[in-house]
Amino acid sequence: MNIMLAAREVRENAYAPYSRFKVGAAVRGASGAIYRGCNVENVAYPEGTCAEAGAIAAMIAAGETELVEVCVMAGGPAPVPPCGGCRQKLAEFGGPETPILLATLSGATLRTTIGELLPGRFGTDHLMRRDG
Numbered sequence: 001m002n003i004m005l006a007a008r009e010v011r012e013n014a015y016a017p018y019s020r021f022k023v024g025a026a027v028r029g030a031s032g033a034i035y036r037g038c039n040v041e042n043v044a045y046p047e048g049t050c051a052e053a054g055a056i057a058a059m060i061a062a063g064e065t066e067l068v069e070v071c072v073m074a075g076g077p078a079p080v081p082p083c084g085g086c087r088q089k090l091a092e093f094g095g096p097e098t099p100i101l102l103a104t105l106s107g108a109t110l111r112t113t114i115g116e117l118l119p120g121r122f123g124t125d126h127l128m129r130r131d132g
C-alpha cells in the first residue's frame with residue numbers, strides 16, 4: 001500500500017466540523033504495515049486530536065512501537081507541517097532520520113525528517129539525568 005494514498009483516503013473520514021480543516025496521516029511501522037489516523041475535533045475545542053496522534057495510536061494498538069515512515073495529507077496550497085505536540089509524539093517512536101512526507105491533495109510535496117522538524121527534542125537522556 002502506498003503511504004500517500006493511505007493518508008489521502010483516511011483524510012476523507014476526518015471529523016472537522018469546527019475548523020473545516022481535514023487532515024489524514026499514515027505511518028509505516030517496522031513490520032511494513034501502514035496505520036492511519038485523521039483529526040477528530042470536539043465542541044470542547046482542546047479535546048480534539050490531530051491526525052498524527054490517531055495514526056500513532058493505531059500503530060501502538062496493533063503492537064508496533066517503531067515508526068519508519070510518515071505521511072501527512074491536507075488540502076491547501078502548500079504542505080502542512082505537524083503541530084508542535086505531534087512533532088514530539090512522532091519523536092517518541094521514530095529517529096531523527098525518519099522520513100516525513102508532507103503532501104497536499106493537489107500533489108505538492110515536502111520531504112523532511114523528524115530531526116529537522118524537532119531539533120533539540122526532549123528525550124530519555126534528559127529524563128535520566130535528572131537531579132534533585
Ligand code: THU
Pocket residue numbers: 016019021022023038039040041048049050051052072080081082083086
Ligand atoms: N491538525 C492535524 O490533524 N494535524 C496537524 O499536524 C495540524 C493540525 C488538525 C487539528 C485540527 O483539527 C485542525 O487540523 C485545525 O487545526
